[in-house]
Amino acid sequence: MPLRESEAIVLQSYPLGEADRLVSFLSRSMGRMRGVAAGARRTKSRFGATLERMSYVRIWFFERETRELVRINQCELIESFVTAFRDYSASIALALMAEITEAVLPDREPADPSFRLLLLTAQTIKRRCEFELPLAYFALWTVRLGGWLGSLEHCARCGAELPSGAFVNSATPGVTCGKCRAAGTKVLSTGALSAGRKMLSERLDRIEDRELKSDPLRELTNYLLDLLEHQIERKLKSRELLEGF
Helix, strand or coil: CCEEEEEEEEEEEEEECCCEEEEEEEECCCEEEEEEECCCCCCCCCCCCCCCCCCEEEEEEECCCCCCCEEEEEEEEEECCHHHHCCHHHHHHHHHHHHHHHHHCCECCCCHHHHHHHHHHHHHHHHHCCCHHHHHHHHHHHHHHHCCCCCCCECCCCCCECCCCEEEECCEEEEECCCCCCCCCEEECHHHHHHHHHHHHCCHHHCCHHHCCHHHHHHHHHHHHHHHHHHHCCCCHHHHHHCCC
16 A cells, blocks of 8 residues: 655545545546545644645545545645635636536546646636636636537538637537538527637637637637536536626
8 A cells, every 4th residue: 555646636625524524636647536634624633724625735645456535644735726715706616617627537547638727727717816718718628628629610510611600519519600500509609719719729828818808708618518517417516606697
């Protein structure tokens, strides 16, 4: 039972028994995992605030082949997002990102691109005190990494270029032109398509908030969240809170 070490992002933690916590975390080297932090709920716990949601930590844990849960031995805080959680809208966006990560990533499969994506978008929300662009970027690249996006440049059926708006359906990856539009599809505006293309071609930290307007970002995010909910076959709980903004 070797002691393992990894960078990690805490996705969620739950009370377990009288003194322990059950922790879901994304390890940079080993993927999404769950473990028990013994004594984490005690007043003088050695874990301190390291197990708060979205905390970026260095984690040490023991793993046994016959057990699903690892035993968390120690955590060292690299970066806290407590200040970002003080803003209600930002806290909902961060919670939604953590929920999506838990839902789409399989257990114990290395997912370094997803780790870097989650960290980058969380840091951007914290730094800019704005969530619409980072959340849209996170949803877009999560769908892209999952293989569910399709082209935003050409019609998924006839291959024609899409200079203007297109039509989408959460059950079918890709977008279609007006000629190939099927029943049950929704309009995705030119602005939303343009925002998606820009975010696929540039890093988030190189895109200024003023470059992309709020309405197209929200439209694109809603489409991407529909795609994600179709793939995980359930509704995202945090999304309901987000729709109030």
